[in-house]
Amino acid sequence: MNFFISASLAFFVLSIYTAHYIVELHKTTKDSAERDFVSKTSLYVSIEEEEDVSYSPLQHDYYRDSCPSAERIIRKALKEIYKARPSIAPSLIRLLFHDCFIETSSEKEAPPNLSLKGLDVIAFIKSELENTCPGVVSCADTLALATKEAVSLAGGPKYSLRIGRKDSLVTFKDIAQRELPSPHATLSEILARFASRGFSPQETVSLLGAHSIGITHCTFFQDRLYNFSGTGKPDPELNTGFLQELKSKCPFSASASSPSPFNNEGGYLNFGSRYYRRLLQNKGVMFSDQQLMASEETETWVRAYASDPLLFQRDFIKSMVKLSSYHVLTGPLGQVRTNCSKVLPLN
């Protein structure tokens, strides 16, 4: 076992025991009714018929000859990692969102951003792929396929994905946050960000359902608890009971790095409509989440997804496939990196 693998494994094990300086989003309570319903229908949504593939040179069996075991290697590795570190599922989903969404072409290496986890896991899976098929499977495909597995492991729908992405000629880009919507963004700001990348309000609402799993640091919503818009008071929109709950997890004196209890129990199994049902009760954690209730159009979709988990799952994966294929590079436009954080020198 080489050093990198040993180090990665040690990291996975360590990460389970590491104190988490975070507070869980909105998913500690199990919603078994929804889960049972969804699992009984054993959903595997195929959006093949509806997918507009004319714009995409991606294929389902892209690595059939060059690396037939690629998807199996990714699935197996992620399953193992997930067992030890279930938080990897939301981390990867968020990583994919950031990777697809940011279009800066900064030459800077992405800093190992405190709040952007999962890069180590992509590096690990990529090294496994390199052992079997050197220089074949791109980092972009590795991330897209690993995220697909992550969604399914987290209790979300299974879906199929076309592959054959190449890596960009810049590394995971400068994650300067400036192109990402802020947790304090208003609905019109959020919709504008997504619209500029071709996502409709409905698609935007469905993607935000990813916030049904994972964690959020106090710093991203603390102002809502104590000093909303400089008023010195909490956000009046916030459900009163929920306000108290959040305050107990994020006390006023807490700095962004103060320890908050992290309750993992059932946390990653709640992928789905619960997020929207909580918005209907004014229990969105971030201001930006609750903003989905700020217009008739988006509210209609929140209500629809709250009451129809299958509709949500179907729309979510359509939007995820679209996100995973956004600005995709193929053929000579990109490269296959051997190390995901290093661009290969151009010839």
Ligand code: HEM
């Ligand atoms: C208005 C748009 C969005 C905003 C403002 C936003 C903001 C945030 C913030 C501030 C966090 C907490 C990070 C932390 O505390 O470390 C977070 C977590 C997360 N976001 Fe978003 N996000 C948005 C859209 C999305 C989309 C479109 C996806 C995926 C499709 C996504 C997936 C996630 C996931 C899965 C987490 C949990 C990460 C983890 O537990 O490691 N987000 N988001």
